[in-house]
Amino acid sequence: MRYLPKSPDERRQMLQQIGCDSVEQLFDSIPAEVRRQRPLALDPGQSEPEILGYFRARAAENARDAACFLGAGAYDHYRPSVLDAMISRSEFYTAYTPYQPEISQGTLQAIFEFQTLMCQLTGMDVANASLYDGSTALPESVLMAIRANRRKRIVTARSVHPEYRQVLHTYLQHQEIALEEVPFAASGQADARALADRLGDDVSAVVVQSPNFFGIVEDIPQLAAQVHAAGALLIVMIAEPVSLGILRPPAEADIVAGEAQSFGVPVSFGGPYVGFVAARDQYVRSLPGRLVGQTTDADGNRGFCLTLATREQHIRREKATSNICTNQALCALMVTVFLSVYGKQGLREMAVQNLSKSRYAAERFRNAGAKLRFQGPYFNELAVADLGGRPNLQDRLSEQKIIGGLDLGRYYPELAGDVLLCFTETASREKMDRLVQIMTESG
């Protein structure tokens, strides 16, 4: 087998040195009754052309060359060629976790840069080295808040990504924490009055997402004032961080967490992505996951290493801030390269393009007689009212090589027939026109 670097002769030599007659003897410590007698029922090993053939056939069974107007937590932005060139360097992608800092400075410095970029984007003081994704970043943030103030109730806006909220529920189901939700207003923003009713001195944290699942931007300063007055923490989730190219960062939040997939991580049918969590300085020792810190070596040179490990599972075990070990380091590297390429001007310009595309689409929908479900400010996603229920809609879109949006009825029964659409800088005017035309045509 081509991945095994030993010849039959070498195996014989080695067995001889060990004092074994056969390789089977090496497994004598496994009781015979549980040792497998038959080969596994798997097809024989394949050559590269055959493996390629298999996956090409699978790729052909998926949509291809289609303009996709889906967002809903996974965003298509242009990945510069530099990105793959850098992350394909084997010293990055075949490397282990940087526990031996002297031979891992590449990984460590890149993570330090990632942590810095997340702080600069979000307005927070400290950020970790990554979490699995945006959805798991939510329970990790909530658990941080609970550790901070020991209160037992969490209030989450219903406009937070539904699958994030499902994951929060899964994680907290055995923790004796009450999970409540507040509705969204006609604007699409979290309903501030309903929130006021829910607040009390047993609320640990309030969770909102901005832009939220409907693409609507939340009024963070106002929410923060409300939440802090009640002595609770404000957690702001961000699923589309390209928005931070032009949106005011949620600087009043206590914890900002979410999904950085937009920054150069392929959409890849849902993963691997890259979660992030950032917070104010006072919460640093409660952060989950890995942290890279700056230090010096024996000769006084600047270097980086993993630090504050007493928070983590390998030291603190059942008392750790999280059970997370392997995280999403290579995806965090993609983010760091992406943001280095686009930089200060590029991220802003990309965000302006996204805003412009979605506003154009909205105008076209309005001209065709359709309306947006929500009136609030939005970035690159919007919900168009009542156009989702038309017969064979996706088939008609497919004919034009278009993948349409998400029917909100999937998660919000009262919004069935409303369609969530995303317009990034990759959306062409022509395809947007076609999309509007097909969605709004009668019959």
Place this chain on the structure above:
Amino acid sequence: MADTDIKKARPHVSQNEGLIFELSSPGKVAYQLPPLDVRAQDPVQALGREYVREELAGFPEVSEIEVVRHFTRLSTWNYGVDTGAYLLGSCTMKYNPKINEVVARLDGISNAHPCQPEPLAQGCLRILHDLSKALVEITGMDSVTLQPAAGAHGEMTGLLLVRAYHQSRGKPRKKVLIPDSAHGTNPASAALVGYDTGSVPSNPEGMVDLAKLDSLMDEEVGALMLTNPNTLGVFERDIVEIGRIVHSRGGLLYMDGANMNALVGVSRPGDFGVDVLHLNLHKTFSTPHGGGGPGAGPVAVKKILEPFLPVPLVREAADGTLAFDFDRPQSIGRVRAFCGNFGVLVRALAYILANGAEGLRQTTEDAVLNSVYLRKLLQDAYELPYSAPTLHECVFSDKRQARRGVHTGDIAKRLIDYGFHPYTVSFPLIVPGALMIEPTESESKQELDLLADALLSIAREAEQEPETVLTAPHSTRLRRLDEVQAARRPILRWKPPA
């Protein structure tokens, strides 16, 4: 300093490189976006001033070549599997096949959207389906979820399943038992699920003490969390009896699959009494470690736990079409958005396709052969605290070297000078001063002989010139880093100079 003994490595000039922010200068660009084909919006007009940020202070402004040189230089400071052997116990740092990288990037796969209508995602669903089938066959279980993003995530998922099972039978139970040799994620995951942990001591052979297990196992214990082979590399000889004890009190047997590299094709957890286990695709199944992820931690279960699996599962209809099944009333819920670390799953499936049954078995045989061979070469110079036969990894202690003041951490640092990545230091906790070594099947006899030479040479150095070892590494860009200072005065981000 006996540098003439170092055969595998020599020092080499490497480039310095500051932080990307330190290279920044206003007006430098590395990007160009296509021109807008619609009217440009002014954010303040479109959103209102209160929603718009000031500039991205401190964000990089560099050119393309600077980005390329920056990350290229950083990469040259790293060591990877493609550079040379990693000996990290229970990490299974094996070769990452390059065809896996090609197929993960195919058009139609790397750009598939997770919310694509199912008729437009049949290829992705087929990949999930085929991988699930293969993993079920390899583990001897009945069903699998591919959602968890890593081993620890899988552990949490598995324990949630255990708890849901017990809850459905009337009593969730209160705790899980974990051997004292276990990885830290085990108790951390148990805590998340609301279970207390009880520690099961190891016997003098390094295996689970059956008598102690028998006395600890009662109807408050939801599960025994076992790594098999354990973190000493030893197969639990009494595994069938262990399963019987646990099952006799209504408990479940959870297996941490981190050490599956000793079992694939040779023994199946489902055949030795395991009810639920997680796998680490970034260990056993060759997906790249990436400097700390992404990985994937699928969880395989016996039928009794299937109703509780996370939603959604992939189901095949009579006509062969595939769909996500969300109608699972007893499910523990989602453990993450979307279906899993799909790009990692693709790579694992490619690895399984490349190997087939015979390749997988040969892989396991070579992994064990390599480790036992290494053990033989080293056992005269390094203390072996447990004499039980080991499989794919083994654990030495620094007891002999410690007499000269040299500890496992020092030996690890000196091994860097010899051109190797260190083994796992100071774990498992039941071996004081542990050196946990797992070569994997990816090492040739030459590399193993060089490794043995290196460790034997370091043992001699510890005897004759301990200072050399204590102040290692000598040949790296940076000498030993002050990790105490890093924790005492944490600097966790760059800030612009005042």
